[in-house]
Amino acid sequence: MAQKPSIPKGTRDFLPADVARRSYVINTIRTHFERYGFLPIETPSMEKSVSLMGKYGEEGDRLMFHVLNSGEKIKKADVAALSESKLGRFTQSISEKALRYDLTVPFARFVAQHQHELSFPFKRYQVQSVWRADRPQRGRFQEFTQCDADVVGAVSPVLEAECIQLFDSVFHSLHLKGATIRINHRNILSGIATYLGPPDRILDFTVALDKLDKIGAAGVFDELKQRGFGEDALTKLTPLLELSGSIVDQLDILESLLKDQPMAIEGIAHLRDVLRFVSPLHVSNLAFDLTLARGLNYYTGIIFEVAPPKTVDLGSIGAGGRYDDLTALFGLKEMHGLGISFGLDRLCMVLEELDLYPSTLQQAVDVIVLHFGDAYVQDLIPHIAKWRNSGLRVLVYPTSHKLKKQMQFANQSNAPWALFYGEEEQKEGILTVKNMGTGETDKINLDVFDTSILTT
């Protein structure tokens, strides 16, 4: 019986128009990655489970897609674990591989594995799918594409500055205005946490602070109180949440408030170093954001996050930061890393909403050839081959349907030009050339026909 065709929830088919738009964005990002000296790598879709499990916290382990062992191997299913509801152990007994959850951990594994084949500092980019068994919602899919650029094996504020510049260059090329590149530094957060209360409370502090946007200062205060911070801490925090002025101004204020916190001072100094390299570039919409506290389980220095323009209601479209020692998980120590990532799917949604795709993306074909049937096509075969060799995308209508039907198809194809070859044309050795935009037609001798006239 025929099945009603459908795909798993949270996954998508991409029609030609979708692929054209996604390719446009990917190619733009890729071009800029290459201009900044990043080299492409690719890793397998499936990694060994041991390489991924435990690297993304509890949530990551839970949202990982596991691939069942093949053949007889599943006979080893640990039924006892299942009956005790030890699902992790049960999964382990029937699955040794999992789908890539992000591009960073596979990259760390790659660097450790291939360390003797690479020259350091190593700048790599990677554009591949990742999979997460997350509840699907707007802008969140179970299969989506990440575009990552990372450099490992070097520490220099020049690299951080290049990350900021790279975000800016890509958005500029995509004509996307108003995306905000937010930066912060882990050491500033550490310094503030120490300044406010007992040591080692940075996570409690940042979890509360992260909600400032949603619940306001009063809400953050409430939450901090519940997490055991005293009144005194809240008094100290108030001026920190009221920073204003340029980034340099804000860092000045912060420095005077946190002058006794060496961690914070170090973080501030590092951001100043980075800004020295960014300032000649007039990057628009760069912002210091004290509440930015993402990925604290592995970021160790600067933290990036890019928000879409305010008119678009969507989460971050880019992120990144400095992480030291991620490759140590795979036995390679003291390998400093820094990276940024573009979320392709959300970026595409932003461009769509703001109507920023070039109209030329709709043209997947340059010329469509209409005719009276096979005998006519046969005359054209060597000519069509020549046109294609010159780079033209030529769609030959394959059958001898009524001309009306062929014209309808030509219209839907968005081809800017149609070439018609029928009885009269065959007799006279000509082509009728139609500009599909203006509707104008012209008759041209087939043997001298030059495709360079087909401009749009």
Added chain:
Amino acid sequence: MAQKPSIPKGTRDFLPADVARRSYVINTIRTHFERYGFLPIETPSMEKSVSLMGKYGEEGDRLMFHVLNSGEKIKKADVAALSESKLGRFTQSISEKALRYDLTVPFARFVAQHQHELSFPFKRYQVQSVWRADRPQRGRFQEFTQCDADVVGAVSPVLEAECIQLFDSVFHSLHLKGATIRINHRNILSGIATYLGPPDRILDFTVALDKLDKIGAAGVFDELKQRGFGEDALTKLTPLLELSGSIVDQLDILESLLKDQPMAIEGIAHLRDVLRFVSPLHVSNLAFDLTLARGLNYYTGIIFEVAPPKTVDLGSIGAGGRYDDLTALFGLKEMHGLGISFGLDRLCMVLEELDLYPSTLQQAVDVIVLHFGDAYVQDLIPHIAKWRNSGLRVLVYPTSHKLKKQMQFANQSNAPWALFYGEEEQKEGILTVKNMGTGETDKINLDVFDTSILTT
């Protein structure tokens, strides 16, 4: 404890040089697909198991990678089925999704699902990974890339001719000489099977015939005898295996031998039709191959297979054929289809063995910038931004390592040019430009430096 980094068997990491080569081949194929009017689509890596299972025969079902259901859902594991060794039923109880096994069945599902969003005839191409739990060996991987072009919704020998031409154009662009495009027709095979023996024995016949290369005519005869064909059949088969001359000559001989087999005559006529459109194109290495009998479970007309040049010991690098009614599996009837596929991984191996990759692929960076440290980089920042905007791929050495170390890195990077900016350069406002190929250096005023001199 640190893990020794490794990846699942049958999968691969691609280093920058590998990606450059693969991208070169993919881009070449993609360019030609587009010149022939094919439009890109993409489908999810995971399909519902019901969409894939049973579509590829028993072997396909066995080699499919199944994705475990997430979270609590695996509690529904059918333990009884497991204890009865009903592994299929057990798998079904804990997995609803499987990784794409090829691009054809997902395409059929796609066409049925999106039929009202497409205009027919619909020409699509698709370049994506597929996964098979096959025993890894030379040229066979568990994750590999297919490059498919198919047209659905039309029947015309022009389309078959375009498939042949497309194979030829791609190989020509890749400078690959000596690949043989072999063609056959299912109806010719059916006609011969009927001519030789009892009806409905086409599969027995083709299974034996397919081994001609390996076991010779005598071997094929033995095997046919075992499968119940009489002496008489073998006598009839002998002249069929001895066809020689041009394709048209061979079809002539075949026609006279099979004149009483209407199916065969129809297949021969169809191939002649196709050849009419191919012959003006001087396609090299097109061959009629009576033993070609691939994909008989779904091919209904012409069958293609491409063998690499004889000097390379590797299986087919391309394949395809006409299939009618594949979309009927998903409820869409009478949708004729025709398609070809390039096996990217094997094609890359062939180019590698024959040393056919352009040497420019080794240059992933155009210019490398060497310097005495951050303070020097700062002067260059606006200039580097300008060079990158002009399209140049510029790698800035990120730290102030000793110049010797930087030069060593520059050599390994394969960049054709190095720009050096140190104390003297800063004082005089110049750049030292080094041609890494010839070793020549030049000093150029930084403000008038024009990147167009950096040609290779």
